[in-house]
Every structure is written in structure tokens, then in C-alpha cells.
Amino acid sequence: MTVAVAIEQAVKQFGPHRALAGISLNVEPGELVALLGPSGSGKTTLLRIIAGLETLDSGQVMLGGVDASQVPVRRRGIGFVFQQYALFRHMSVADNIAYGLRSRPRATRPPEAVIRARVADLLGLVQLEGYGGRFPAQLSGGQRQRVALARALAIEPKVLLLDEPFGALDALVRKELRAWLRELHDKTGHTTLFVTHDQDEALELADRVVVMSEGRIEQVGTPDDVYDRPATPHVFGFMGESSRLDVAVTDGKVAVAGAEVASPLVPVVDGPGLLFVRPQDVGIAMPGTPGLDGVVKAFRRHGAIRRLTVDVAGGQVEADISPAITAPLGTKVAVRFDRARLFPAAGGGIDCRAPAAHQSGEYAI
Numbered sequence: 001m002t003v004a005v006a007i008e009q010a011v012k013q014f015g016p017h018r019a020l021a022g023i024s025l026n027v028e029p030g031e032l033v034a035l036l037g038p039s040g041s042g043k044t045t046l047l048r049i050i051a052g053l054e055t056l057d058s059g060q061v062m063l064g065g066v067d068a069s070q071v072p073v074r075r076r077g078i079g080f081v082f083q084q085y086a087l088f089r090h091m092s093v094a095d096n097i098a099y100g101l102r103s104r105p106r107a108t109r110p111p112e113a114v115i116r117a118r119v120a121d122l123l124g125l126v127q128l129e130g131y132g133g134r135f136p137a138q139l140s141g142g143q144r145q146r147v148a149l150a151r152a153l154a155i156e157p158k159v160l161l162l163d164e165p166f167g168a169l170d171a172l173v174r175k176e177l178r179a180w181l182r183e184l185h186d187k188t189g190h191t192t193l194f195v196t197h198d199q200d201e202a203l204e205l206a207d208r209v210v211v212m213s214e215g216r217i218e219q220v221g222t223p224d225d226v227y228d229r230p231a232t233p234h235v236f237g238f239m240g241e242s243s244r245l246d247v248a249v250t251d252g253k254v255a256v257a258g259a260e261v262a263s264p265l266v267p268v269v270d271g272p273g274l275l276f277v278r279p280q281d282v283g284i285a286m287p288g289t290p291g292l293d294g295v296v297k298a299f300r301r302h303g304a305i306r307r308l309t310v311d312v313a314g315g316q317v318e319a320d321i322s323p324a325i326t327a328p329l330g331t332k333v334a335v336r337f338d339r340a341r342l343f344p345a346a347g348g349g350i351d352c353r354a355p356a357a358h359q360s361g362e363y364a365i
């Protein structure tokens, strides 16, 4: 099957600032792809390039196998939803949804009865039956975004582009709409790219996640790939919470401030490195058991778990423990890493696991 969207070496410069520094990406038909990255990493620019709202300095965008630069914006068959619901305030919900069809040239405009039927279908699809006569001001933020999505879908786009579609909504509505969008996508199967800087949203929604930084792609992979096997320190730092320690690798063993902490799964070169560990992969045990010596510096309730901050030689580590365990400030502990990722200064990410003897058993303070 032809790739739905193929981006080749896309470069875009705004004055001295390079917004896209040579990006290549393929999106397969029916895929739901998240563009994830911090503010300014080039996500919106990439969407706008695909939509034809910006032009590339060099590189190419192919849509369904056709060079997009040869296709006028209106003919690209792209549905776009922005963060700020750009609905027409003076038009009813139904008229907003019908807008893209009614504004087609007469030759390709469907008959009014067809448009009305399509609007009714779309109102059903976005679960807003009965809302067609309302005006945008009479809707909640979440409802407006669903109307915006229905309007984008009305033209039967080949590709749907969503730029932080839930960014302006509160956390609860966001979460609901996320699940809803995934269901909608499974029903309609549109090739979809959506921009977010929220890693939970990307992991929960997308088939594949594209992690961007400073106009480049750092990693492309399934949610499991990018979360469990981050390719770079930047991706690790961006995908969820983690502690980071400067380490030294000697004879293939990883040590922080002289104490051994982890064994890489594959041979690594000796030298300096950065070790990343997630709070759920840190074990806390009685002092004297194998691990780094640590002292509890802070603790706080964090949803279903208790999160400790532990001072260790060479830095600080966060650890998730059962809320049933209390750990007063100043408690001496041993800190164990069940799983960590090492980024040798030489480059490349390597999975580390603690020696098997440390991996099992319940630990209590």
C-alpha cells in the first residue's frame, strides 16, 4: 500500500532559527501517530508543512505517493483541528460542520440533502445528536472540540491533523476525550497525526510516537519502544519521571561515586556515562543489604504510591514504595536499581538490570 504521508529531509528555517532540521518520517494509511516534544521542537511547523500552510526550504512531502508541493492546499484532502477551537461563532454547530462541503466549488459540492445527512451522521459520530442548532458559545470546551473534529471529518479527509486538540481543556475532560478519540479513530480509520507535549496522551493514544527535539526526530517507535527503550537521554528524560546519575563504567560494571549499581545486559565500553532510572524500578531495603547507601530526604503521597526522595553519594534518587510503608526523614536505606538505562558518553542506550540476587523479594524499611 502507498505510504499515506512521506516526509523526506524536511528543512524549515524561520530567520536564524531552524524549526525543522532535516526530518524524515513515513506514516502508513490508518495509523494514529503522535508528534511529541517540548515547546518549540517543531511539531506544529511539521503539521503546517503537511497541510500546506507553510512551505519547505528543502525536502519533500508526499501525500498518497504524490508530491504535495504540486497540490493546492484545498485539494490536499487534509482535515485540521487546532488547539483553540476555531469554530465560526456566528454559525450553528450544523453549519460549522457543513462549512467545508458547502464552500466547495459547485461542480464538486454535494447536494444540500446529502450535506444535511452527512452532518447528521457526524453529529452522531461525535456524540452530539440534537446539538446541531446550537451555537459554539452554548457548548462546553470539550463539545466544541468534538464539533471541530466533526467539521474536519466532513470533507472526508485523507489525512487528519490535530494540533494539541485537547490542550485548552481541563485534565478530566482531556482524559475523556483521549479515550473517545482513540475509539473514534478505530471506527473511522483515518490516517491521523496529532501534536502533543503530554507524554501520557501520546502513549495512551498513538500507534506510534515520534519524539522530537529542536527540529529533529530523536526516536520513532511504539509507545512501548519509546517508554521502555528510550534511544537517547533526551527521550528518557521526556518520557515519564526519572532520576539521573553520573556514573563511571569500569570493567563493564556501572558505579556511582565508587559504589556498583547496575550490570549492563550487554558489554559496554569503560568510561563516563549517564544512568536513568524510573521511580518504579528503584527498590528500597534495610541498610546493609546490597545497594547504594542512602538517606530519606523527602517523601510525599503520589496517587496510589508513596514517593521517596533519597540522597545517595553522587546525587538523588526517587523511589516508589507502598503507601503502607512509612519512611521518616533521615531513615538510612539501601537503594537498589532493578532496571535502569545507561547512556555511555560514547553514545547509545543500554539496558541495565540489577544482578538476579537483588531482583526478587519484598523489601520493607
Ligand SMILES: Nc1ncnc2c1ncn2[C@@H]1O[C@H](COP(=O)(O)OP(=O)(O)OP(=O)(O)O)[C@@H](O)[C@H]1O
Pocket (backbone or CB within 6 Å): 014, 015, 017, 018, 019, 037, 038, 039, 040, 041, 042, 043, 044, 045, 046, 197
Ligand atoms: N511563523 C514563524 N516565524 C518565526 N518563527 C517561527 C514561526 N513558526 C514557528 N517558529 C519557530 O520555530 C520553532 C518551532 O515552532 P513550532 O511551533 O513548530 O514548535 P512546537 O513544537 O509546535 O511548539 P509548541 O508546543 O509550543 O506549539 C519555534 O522556535 C518557533 O519560535
